[in-house]
Amino acid sequence: MTDAPAAPVFRMEDLVALCRRRGFVFQSSEIYGGINGFWDYGPLGTALKRNLKDAWWRDMVACPPDGPDGRPLSIVGLDSTIIANPKVWEASGHVGGFNDPMVDCRESKARYRADHLMVLVGADDDGSRRMVGFLEGDDAGREKAGKSLAKYEKREFDPANYAIRPFTQLAATDLSRVLGPDAKEPGSLTEPRMFNLMFESHAGAIRDEDSKVYLRPETAQGIFVNFQNVLDSTRVRVPFGIAQIGKAFRNEVTPRNFTFRSREFEQMEIEFFIRPDEAETWYPFWRDLRHAWWRSIGLTGENLVLREHDRDELAHYAKEGAGTCDIEYRFPFTAPGFGELEGVAHRSDFDLKRHAEFTGKGEKSRYFDQERNERYFPHVIEPSAGADRGTLAVLCEAYTPDDSRPSGVVMKFHPRLAPVKAGIFPLVNKDGMPEVAEKLHRELRVKYACEFDPKQSIGKRYARMDEAGAPYCFTIDSDTLADQTVTVRERDTLSQERISIDRVATYLAERIDG
RNA sequence: GCGGGUGUAGCUCAAUUGGUAGAGCGUCAGCCUUCCAAGCUGAAUGUUGAGGGUUCGAGUCCCUUCACCCGCUCCA
Numbered sequence A: 001m002t003d004a005p006a007a008p009v010f011r012m013e014d015l016v017a018l019c020r021r022r023g024f025v026f027q028s029s030e031i032y033g034g035i036n037g038f039w040d041y042g043p044l045g046t047a048l049k050r051n052l053k054d055a056w057w058r059d060m061v062a063c064p065p066d067g068p069d070g071r072p073l074s075i076v077g078l079d080s081t082i083i084a085n086p087k088v089w090e091a092s093g094h095v096g097g098f099n100d101p102m103v104d105c106r107e108s109k110a111r112y113r114a115d116h117l118m119v120l121v122g123a124d125d126d127g128s129r130r131m132v133g134f135l136e137g138d139d140a141g142r143e144k145a146g147k148s149l150a151k152y153e154k155r156e157f158d159p160a161n162y163a164i165r166p167f168t169q170l171a172a173t174d175l176s177r178v179l180g181p182d183a184k185e186p187g188s189l190t191e192p193r194m195f196n197l198m199f200e201s202h203a204g205a206i207r208d209e210d211s212k213v214y215l216r217p218e219t220a221q222g223i224f225v226n227f228q229n230v231l232d233s234t235r236v237r238v239p240f241g242i243a244q245i246g247k248a249f250r251n252e253v254t255p256r257n258f259t260f261r262s263r264e265f266e267q268m269e270i271e272f273f274i275r276p277d278e279a280e281t282w283y284p285f286w287r288d289l290r291h292a293w294w295r296s297i298g299l300t301g302e303n304l305v306l307r308e309h310d311r312d313e314l315a316h317y318a319k320e321g322a323g324t325c326d327i328e329y330r331f332p333f334t335a336p337g338f339g340e341l342e343g344v345a346h347r348s349d350f351d352l353k354r355h356a357e358f359t360g361k362g363e364k365s366r367y368f369d370q371e372r373n374e375r376y377f378p379h380v381i382e383p384s385a386g387a388d389r390g391t392l393a394v395l396c397e398a399y400t401p402d403d404s405r406p407s408g409v410v411m412k413f414h415p416r417l418a419p420v421k422a423g424i425f426p427l428v429n430k431d432g433m434p435e436v437a438e439k440l441h442r443e444l445r446v447k448y449a450c451e452f453d454p455k456q457s458i459g460k461r462y463a464r465m466d467e468a469g470a471p472y473c474f475t476i477d478s479d480t481l482a483d484q485t486v487t488v489r490e491r492d493t494l495s496q497e498r499i500s501i502d503r504v505a506t507y508l509a510e511r512i513d514g
Numbered sequence B: 001g002c003g004g005g006u007g008u009a010g011c012u013c014a015a016u017u018g019g020u021a022g023a024g025c026g027u028c029a030g031c032c033u034u035c036c037a038a039g040c041u042g043a044a045u046g047u048u049g050a051g052g053g054u055u056c057g058a059g060u061c062c063c064u065u066c067a068c069c070c071g072c073u074c075c076a
Helices: A012-021 A043-062 A087-092 A139-153 A172-177 A220-225 A227-233 A276-296 A350-358 A387-398 A433-444 A458-468 A478-483 A501-512
Strands: A025-027 A039-041 A075-077 A101-104 A111-113 A117-122 A131-135 A162-166 A200-202 A212-214 A240-249 A264-274 A304-308 A324-329 A339-348 A367-369 A374-376 A379-386 A399-401 A409-411 A422-426 A450-452 A472-476 A485-490 A496-500
Touching: A012 A025, A012 A387, A012 A399, A012 A409, A039 A043, A043 A075, A043 A240, A043 A264, A043 A276, A043 A387, A087 A220, A087 A350, A117 A139, A131 A139, A139 A162, A220 A227, A220 A240, A220 A264, A220 A350, A264 A276, A264 A387, A276 A304, A276 A324, A276 A339, A276 A379, A324 A387, A339 A350, A339 A387, A350 A379, A379 A387, A387 A399, A409 A458, A422 A433, A422 A458, A433 A450, A433 A472, A433 A478, A433 A501, A458 A472, A472 A501, A478 A485, A485 A501, A496 A501
Parallel strands: A075 A240, A422 A450, A422 A472
Antiparallel strands: A025 A039, A101 A111, A117 A131, A117 A162, A200 A212, A240 A264, A264 A379, A304 A324, A324 A339, A339 A379, A367 A374, A399 A409, A472 A485, A485 A496
């Protein structure tokens, strides 16, 4: 990464402005002032995102490549609900994990997880002595706290004279005598406050604790809880995958960076179930396949990277395993750093085991492998991609300022993802040309998203198609009427060539369908 | 959640010490137009982000709030 090229040479606000101007992305409920962390897709953005999801579904579910064993992957689809029995989230660990109390320091503006915060206090504390905070596991911080306390009390520091207590066990009245880890005066720490990262609602008319439900924070659990249903209803056997595209919700503390960190977002997830001893084969397979897929839909530049996680940043379900990696993109707002598009994780058998435990089915729910004549909880390789983040990366990759063009900018989408595949124009809006163009449009629109536009000058129409990212334009002129040929204008090169009008559909098929 | 900045037509921006909210571009309609936002004529468009206050009078001053941007923080 040392000689990585410079970040994209455009300002994010220019892309945001284009997205709004051309109808890719709008702020949610904008006429009421918007709402933080929520975004709507306009006509072009909807088409773009749909094309991305369709490409994923086709390449991963309908027509996946061969696996490492040389046989086609077996992957089936699922569409589970956003709201489920709340026990799902107790089993998955989200109810606990999403409720971390946080402590803010008014003086240093730092924020700490309350359960990571400890205080050093005199062992013979009588309720009036100063306490000094430090972070659990931070030996240097703890030493510093000791020195600070000894200096304050003007005596030698002897660990035997001090006790360590969790911050969470302090009474509210004690806070005024606690010195924060990064503070100079005591009393700057707030009481622990809950940051509930799962959205809550209520199912049914009565709004009480029993009716409380959660909007799912990931689509994955819908797959795990349907694992047995899919096995029983579908002729699949390990190794196989279950795929799902759907909305998920996280009450992010700080939504930021356009659609990158939204509170409502869409995931494209596969849980691929494997034999426990084959993770070392399947994990690198999926990692490389997913990396290659993002490249195949147009993220071909240096801004796409694959990054293996360090051991200490792994999630609770992946501590032991074949590995976890992020597929990351260098967005203008992360540059020179990167932002995550997709995580590929070996989740081990964590989730299936947890649901076996929480449903009380236990070992009985183990999978029976007929070929091996043995029972086990399958392990899982999870490629989990963000549809909105992917769409945003595609928008960033496509955005190409070009002062030599009238539009000033061109969106160079991969033809497969382009929301409009072609513009179809009569060179002038008379002499029979619009009729021919409209007929061509009617034929092409059956298979490809095309725009017929007879108005204004040809230059304006090309410029508009540049901003919409249409890879091709077909123009009918007076020669068309004589020899049945049209001009193809290519978006990226601005080249023009003439082809027969009855070859237009084939021309598009060769370039869009591969 | 903290600090800083921004907010006027779809976009870019004007609007004197507080004194009738405007222009260009784009959009739309018509004319014209034989290949890259050409030209002519005309049209639509705003509770100046929202709410409150001061004032005879607020885009302008004050308060509150919302959204976006930058920096922290957070991201199981």
